[in-house]
Amino acid sequence: MAGEPDNLVLVMLRRMDETFTDRFNRIDEKMDRVIHDLHDVKVRLTSVEEGLAGVQRRIDRVEDRLDHVEKRLDLVGPAGFAE
Known part of the structure; x- marks a missing residue:
């Protein structure tokens, strides 16, 4: 019996x-899967x-072009804002 x-x-x-082995494997x-995701x-x-x-680079280029157009058309006041 012992x-x-x-x-x-x-x-x-x-x-x-x-x-426990099965649980650890799961x-x-x-x-x-978490690491892969x-x-x-x-x-x-x-x-x-x-x-x-x-997109930010394109916006910056458009902004530069707009500034150039405003200056060229003399639409910009001395402070740099449109009048």
């Missing part, structure tokens, strides 16, 4: 080990930032 409780304990410990898989978000965010920088 051997049976030890065997029962070992059986329970093995079950617990299998359960957690690892989920973390891998986060990488995708970073790539997309970088793309958006680059696009926004391009």
Whole structure:
């Protein structure tokens, strides 16, 4: 009888080990997916930032051209504001 409780304990410990191993494997898989998704978000965010920088450059060029047109047509007062 002394051997049976030890065997029962070992059986329970093995079950617990299998359960925890399965859970940790699932957690690892989920973390891998989260890391992959986060990488995708970073790539997309970088793309958006680059696009926004391009739009800002275009706006700056249009603003410079507008300033030039206003000066050329003598629409700008001494303070640099349109009259």
